[in-house]
Amino acid sequence: MKRFITFLLIASGAIPLLYSQVTMTKASHGFSGGQSHECQAVQYQSPGESGINCVWDFSKAAALNVVESIVNLSEDNSTLGTITASRNDGCEFYFATTESANEYWGYKAGNQKLQLTEPIVKTKYPQIYGTQFSGKYAGTITIEGTDYKQHVEGVYSTDVDGMGTILLPNNLSFPAIRVKTIEGNASFERVKYLWYAQDVLLPLFVSLEDYSVAADGTKKLLTSESFLNTLARSSTGIQSIANSFSYQVSPNPFKDEIQLTYTVTGKNLVTVALYASDGSKLTTLLSQVQSGAQSLSKDVSKYAQAPGVYLLRITVGDKVYTEKLVKAY
Secondary structure: OHHHHHHHHHHHHHHHHHHHOOOEOHHHHOOOOOOEEEEEEEOOOOOOOOEEEEEEEOOOOOEOOOOOEEEEEEEOOOOOOOEEEEEOOOOEEEEEEOOOEEEEEEEEEOOEEEEEEEEEEEEEOOEOOOOEEEEEEEEEEEEOOOOOEEEEEEEEEEEEEEEEEEEEOOOEEEEEEEEEEEEEOOOEEEEEEEEEOOOOOOOOEEEEEEEEEOOOOOEEEEEEEEEEEOEEEEOOEEEEOOOOOEEEEEOOOEOOEEEEEEEEEEEEEEEEEEEEOOOOEEEEEEEEEEEEEEEEEEEOOOOOOOOEEEEEEEEEOOEEEEEEEEEOO
């Protein structure tokens, strides 16, 4: 009888987990052109515990005095991959999203390029708590304008080792899973912890640790960093984790008119401008001191005439937010 009661207690305790389980699928977390991501370096945060019913408290993570990283995803026709992730420091990373996985195929930073012949599988769909997989990667590093060529290879592993709740600045919290990835070879190892929510494309939070590995297997910590996703995108809109500014742009893709709805905490100068995909400014749609809930509807067909990608840049005080818009017709 005691065993039966214990079983009931365990079973009843597991029921809420079924409903809060985060499932990563191609539809919810697969890369495609026109998506964007902003993150900010914060003080390093220990990755904490693994298992179920975890609480990862990063609510006190303080931003470092560095420029936020903006990543824009676009379709790519090169042999490196099908999606290019372009960072605002000029680096590009290449991915391919298939029906079953998201694969990493290399990068280009300055005149240095890594092209993998055996990619690193970043995500397998569906990916849930308890998912584990591993593999090998191989490729070549080249430097443009020189004869330099270096073969690289190593192993990687992924373990979705935790599920629970992640706490972020400005009293935000999300049901989340933690994905632990390890990449490296005989002399170097990178351990990365990534927290994902159900309706948020890219990680909410990342903690990264790099190690050197000695011949006897001893590891020495080289660097440890953490990054906060400053825009948590969900089905209910877009919340800014950075400073309680929230906004949503619709429709996207658009034809002629776009509508921007947003909420400003306190009084701030709000500037909204439209840019071409190459970064050239097309027009300023708004420049005004505002507070509270606001909306802006504009016919931008005069400036966004051709189908393609445009950028909407929203400046609130000293913060800048960039949204990628697609004119489909």
